[in-house]
Amino acid sequence: MSAAELRVVGVRGLPELRAGDDLPRLLLAALAGIGEQLCDGDVVVIAQKAVSKVEGREVELADVRPRPEAVEIAGSDGDPRHVELILRESRRIVRRRGRLLVCETRHGLVCASAGVDRSNASGPDRAILLPIDPDASARGLREAFAREARTAVVITDSFGRPFRRGTSGVAIGCAGLQALQVLTGRHDSAGRVLQHTAIHLADQIAAAAELVMGAIGGIPAALVRGLEWEPGDAGITATLMASERDLFR
Amino acid sequence: MSAAELRVVGVRGLPELRAGDDLPRLLLAALAGIGEQLCDGDVVVIAQKAVSKVEGREVELADVRPRPEAVEIAGSDGDPRHVELILRESRRIVRRRGRLLVCETRHGLVCASAGVDRSNASGPDRAILLPIDPDASARGLREAFAREARTAVVITDSFGRPFRRGTSGVAIGCAGLQALQVLTGRHDSAGRVLQHTAIHLADQIAAAAELVMGAIGGIPAALVRGLEWEPGDAGITATLMASERDLFR
Numbered sequence: 001m002s003a004a005e006l007r008v009v010g011v012r013g014l015p016e017l018r019a020g021d022d023l024p025r026l027l028l029a030a031l032a033g034i035g036e037q038l039c040d041g042d043v044v045v046i047a048q049k050a051v052s053k054v055e056g057r058e059v060e061l062a063d064v065r066p067r068p069e070a071v072e073i074a075g076s077d078g079d080p081r082h083v084e085l086i087l088r089e090s091r092r093i094v095r096r097r098g099r100l101l102v103c104e105t106r107h108g109l110v111c112a113s114a115g116v117d118r119s120n121a122s123g124p125d126r127a128i129l130l131p132i133d134p135d136a137s138a139r140g141l142r143e144a145f146a147r148e149a150r151t152a153v154v155i156t157d158s159f160g161r162p163f164r165r166g167t168s169g170v171a172i173g174c175a176g177l178q179a180l181q182v183l184t185g186r187h188d189s190a191g192r193v194l195q196h197t198a199i200h201l202a203d204q205i206a207a208a209a210e211l212v213m214g215a216i217g218g219i220p221a222a223l224v225r226g227l228e229w230e231p232g233d234a235g236i237t238a239t240l241m242a243s244e245r246d247l248f249r
Numbered sequence: 250m251s252a253a254e255l256r257v258v259g260v261r262g263l264p265e266l267r268a269g270d271d272l273p274r275l276l277l278a279a280l281a282g283i284g285e286q287l288c289d290g291d292v293v294v295i296a297q298k299a300v301s302k303v304e305g306r307e308v309e310l311a312d313v314r315p316r317p318e319a320v321e322i323a324g325s326d327g328d329p330r331h332v333e334l335i336l337r338e339s340r341r342i343v344r345r346r347g348r349l350l351v352c353e354t355r356h357g358l359v360c361a362s363a364g365v366d367r368s369n370a371s372g373p374d375r376a377i378l379l380p381i382d383p384d385a386s387a388r389g390l391r392e393a394f395a396r397e398a399r400t401a402v403v404i405t406d407s408f409g410r411p412f413r414r415g416t417s418g419v420a421i422g423c424a425g426l427q428a429l430q431v432l433t434g435r436h437d438s439a440g441r442v443l444q445h446t447a448i449h450l451a452d453q454i455a456a457a458a459e460l461v462m463g464a465i466g467g468i469p470a471a472l473v474r475g476l477e478w479e480p481g482d483a484g485i486t487a488t489l490m491a492s493e494r495d496l497f498r
Contacts, residue, residue, distance in 0.1 A: 004258070004259045004261060004283075004461065004468075005256065005257065005258045005259060005461065006256070006257050006460060006461060007254065007255070007256055007257075008254065008255050008256075008257065008457070009253070009254045010253045010254065012253060034253075095496040095497070097496060100496075102496060109412075110411070110412040118441065119437040119441055119443055119446075120437045120441075121441075124440075124441060158448065161410060161411075162359070162410075162411055162490070162495060162496070162497035162498070163358075163359040163489065163490055163495060163497065163498070164419075164449060164452065164488060164489060164490055165429055165447060165449065165488045165489070165490050166429045166430075166447040166448055166449030166450075166452070166488060167446075167447065167448055167449060168417075168448070168449050168452045168453055168456070169453060169456075170413075180414055180415045181415075188368040188369045191373075192367065192368055192369075192370075192373060194368055197368075197416075198414060198415040198416065199407065199415055199416055199417070199459070199463075200413060200414065200415030200416060200417050201415075201460075203413065203415070203417045203456065204417055204418060204456040204457065204459055204460050205460065206456075207417070207418075207452065207453040207455075207456030207457060208257065208453065208456060208457035208460060210448070210453055211255060211450070211453050211454065211457060211473075211476055212253065212254065212255060214448075219253075224460075227460055239413060239414045239415060240412065240413060240414070241411070241412055241413055241414050246411060246412060247344040247346060247349075247351060247411070248344070248411035248412065248497050249411070249412070
């Protein structure tokens with residue numbers, strides 16, 4: 001299940017992306033520009049913002065009319081239009097401290113601000129929303145790459161977590177590989193049967209890719225090469241913990 | 250801050266480890282066995298269980314006398330001696346559902362069972378505890394490697410997380426590199442100043458390394474080569490969220 005060695009290659013050279021751009025074509029061109037081509041078994045990792053931009057998931061804040069609750073949460077320092085977008089993208093506020101909102105998004109992801117973010121947007125008064133269905137976005141990209149090679153696709157974002165400072169790359173969409181690698185029933189090195197053991201492979205891929213992609217927005221994609229993975233189509237949605245099983249909701 | 254390409258190399262060929270073993274020497278020998286040697290800038294990643302074993306942090310369950318609370322929590326299906334060890338390693342139980350305990354360890358880590366685990370132990374009736382001070386363990390290893398090269402060291406474990414199924418590699422100890430990469434004040438691709446942005450570099454390194462180390466216990470170490478990191482000595486302890494700042498404790 002695990003390779004002895006893998007490479008994580010940042011894909012530089014993508015142009016500034018716009019709604020309607022052919023992301024797979026641009027990505028293949030950028031790969032060629034760094035002397036690479038897709039190979040069978042590659043995992044193509046793409047930053048959420050790249051996917052959201054080509055899918056037209058950017059919003060001009062001037063077009064947003066905030067509800068009274070958004071005005072209240074924004075207070076005197078915040079932007080009620082930004083808060084309004086966060087409320088629209090959420091099915092539930094999980095925690096709130098002042099203007100900090102930890103939300104359950106319509107997809108079931110739990111993250112700060114429902115993933116609505118102004119950094120790396122196309123202009124100073126624009127905000128980027130998460131894709132409507134990141135697993136579907138990943139499937140579409142994978143199908144487009146299928147002419148070149150049998151790949152898997154992971155769409156990443158950077159989320160803060162409880163208990164620890166700072167963000168880490170997480171997978172918000174996935175296609176082609178089994179995101180959750182279940183080891184229950186297998187034996188450890190001492191012959192003991194593993195219980196309740198499952199590794200979130202896609203999250204680990206996302207974190208590895210973020211090491212080369214960084215947060216500054218210059219490198220919106222990466223290849224992970226040399227990793228063994230099992231085919232699967234359940235996506236990330238299937239790996240989100242049901243709210244009623246979650247000790248922290 | 251981010252490299253265009255990095256390699257993650259699993260270090261096979263370490264022997265079964267015992268208390269008192271010279272882990273740095275064994276690791277350098279295993280590296281030589283796979284045709285590698287330490288280079289300046291390498292991050293050496295080591296599984297917690299390897300560190301705990303050489304530090305003698307394994308316990309024979311027969312030697313553990315459980316307190317009444319441990320017997321109560323264990324119920325009819327659990328092992329009260331295992332629960333006793335969990336309670337000893339914890340300064341606080343954060344959540345409980347039946348026998349599942351999410352604990353704040355003496356170090357301030359929040360994880361299931363306070364990191365006490367029976368898989369990959371040296372025998373069927375033994376349990377492995379986390380190192381007493383994983384940052385200090387990492388510093389010791391780094392100093393031992395300093396004769397060979399200027400490295401950083403990260404000690405990893407696999408933790409479950411709220412909101413998502415499965416585990417991911419996390420850093421429990423670190424030496425030589427700045428675990429938290431603070432980007433606040435830098436500019437994004439659109440020239441906007443980033444706010445409250447920090448990447449937990451060490452956690453991402455841990456997750457990347459777990460991709461080659463796996464959970465089966467066969468590969469207890471990895472090299473991450475090609476990553477740019479800033480020197481730092483604050484360790485992982487400095488990256489744990491203070492309980493009073495945490496919305497989920």
